[in-house]
Amino acid sequence: MAAEKVVAVDSAFIQATEHRPKTTIIAESKCIPLIDLSSTNPNLVTQISHACKNWGFFQVINHGVPMECRRNMESVAKKFFALSEEEKGKVKRDINNPLGYYDAEHTKNVRDWKQVFDLAVENPAVFPASHEPDDQEIVEYFNQWPENLPEFREACEGYAEKVKTLGFKLVELISLSLGLPENRLTGFFKEGHASFIRINHYPPCPYPDVALGVGRHKDSGGITILAQDDVGGLEVKRKTDGAWIRVQPIPDAFIVNLGDIMQAWTNEIYQSVEHRAVVNSEKERLSIAFFFNPAHHVNVEPLSELIDHQNPPKYRPYNYGKFYATRKVSNFEKLDVENIQLTHFKLSQ
Numbered sequence: 001m002a003a004e005k006v007v008a009v010d011s012a013f014i015q016a017t018e019h020r021p022k023t024t025i026i027a028e029s030k031c032i033p034l035i036d037l038s039s040t041n042p043n044l045v046t047q048i049s050h051a052c053k054n055w056g057f058f059q060v061i062n063h064g065v066p067m068e069c070r071r072n073m074e075s076v077a078k079k080f081f082a083l084s085e086e087e088k089g090k091v092k093r094d095i096n097n098p099l100g101y102y103d104a105e106h107t108k109n110v111r112d113w114k115q116v117f118d119l120a121v122e123n124p125a126v127f128p129a130s131h132e133p134d135d136q137e138i139v140e141y142f143n144q145w146p147e148n149l150p151e152f153r154e155a156c157e158g159y160a161e162k163v164k165t166l167g168f169k170l171v172e173l174i175s176l177s178l179g180l181p182e183n184r185l186t187g188f189f190k191e192g193h194a195s196f197i198r199i200n201h202y203p204p205c206p207y208p209d210v211a212l213g214v215g216r217h218k219d220s221g222g223i224t225i226l227a228q229d230d231v232g233g234l235e236v237k238r239k240t241d242g243a244w245i246r247v248q249p250i251p252d253a254f255i256v257n258l259g260d261i262m263q264a265w266t267n268e269i270y271q272s273v274e275h276r277a278v279v280n281s282e283k284e285r286l287s288i289a290f291f292f293n294p295a296h297h298v299n300v301e302p303l304s305e306l307i308d309h310q311n312p313p314k315y316r317p318y319n320y321g322k323f324y325a326t327r328k329v330s331n332f333e334k335l336d337v338e339n340i341q342l343t344h345f346k347l348s349q
């Protein structure tokens with residue numbers, strides 16, 4: 001009798017029952033707001049305000065990033081992940097450099113079904129050398145480029161430049177939507193902003209009902225600008241009822257979501273929102289996240305204009321660079337403690 005072929009499930013990937021993807025997908029269309037960024041849209045700022053308040057997630061069209069630039073980026077990204085493990089291993093990230101290829105990331109201690117490539121938008125990226133509060137030393141992290149894919153670097157750098165411009169446009173609109181001057185937030189992102197791009201590659205997964213491409217999480221930076229391909233799989237936790245809503249792939253649109261820093265700056269007028277990526281057994285999926293982050297020396301705290309007697313600050317100031325450095329240590333040393341996060345700076349009211 002022929003032995004039955006069984007797909008062994010590596011337990012590192014298995015999500016607790018309550019976090020497994022649902023088999024019934026909640027109507028994906030017409031849920032997350034779709035915003036036309038062209039200057040002729042008369043309701044732009046109001047739409048941004050509603051989307052930030054009610055969803056923390058929206059999609060944008062007419063965003064100014066040329067289609068060709070994005071296609072080029074997607075094309076080299078696919079070529080990169082198609083390289084042999086040996087080739088990809090040559091640009092692997094490690095304890096000394098958080099930039100490059102990695103295939104064993106965990107979210108909340110469960111392994112993600114994905115491979116990633118991280119690159120800094122400002123090369124080198126500048127960060128504190130350690131998480132120790134009194135250590136003033138600074139380090140530079142340099143991007144790693146695959147030797148056997150010469151077109152990769154140029155495509156990434158071109159894409160980073162264009163999406164950065166969109167990032168500035170979005171934080172200007174978000175400032176206006178809060179009743180603040182257009183340039184209120186832009187200064188935080190100048191001079192050595194710590195933005196980076198993460199290319200996510202999700203191979204087909206033989207057990208998509210128990211594993212996730214990325215487990216539920218909130219992004220810790222300012223805003224995230226995500227390009228997803230036509231496969232789909234991103235799910236957003238709806239604020240009104242906690243249901244997981246699938247984000248419909250729209251060709252050439254970008255998905256924008258608010259990170260924890262935006263939640264702190266706005267003193268929770270806007271909040272970061274939990275999201276995750278499901279995988280499927282047939283198709284591989286690609287997504288490219290641009291994390292628009294402030295410079296390492298920025299101290300994040302609720303904006304003074306948004307605070308008064310009725311609305312006291314909900315967070316104490318924290319240094320973004322030290323926050324990042326603390327995360328990095330726990331990522332590699334797998335401390336038994338929870339990863340550092342925004343709630344650690346919450347003030348009791």
Ligand SMILES: O=C(O)CCC(=O)C(=O)O
Pocket residue numbers: 198200214219226228233234235275276277287289
């Ligand atoms: O792939 C996706 O749709 C989401 C990726 C994501 O949330 C992340 O990389 O932070």
Ligand SMILES: [Fe+2]
Pocket residue numbers: 217218219224275
């Ligand atoms: Fe994310």
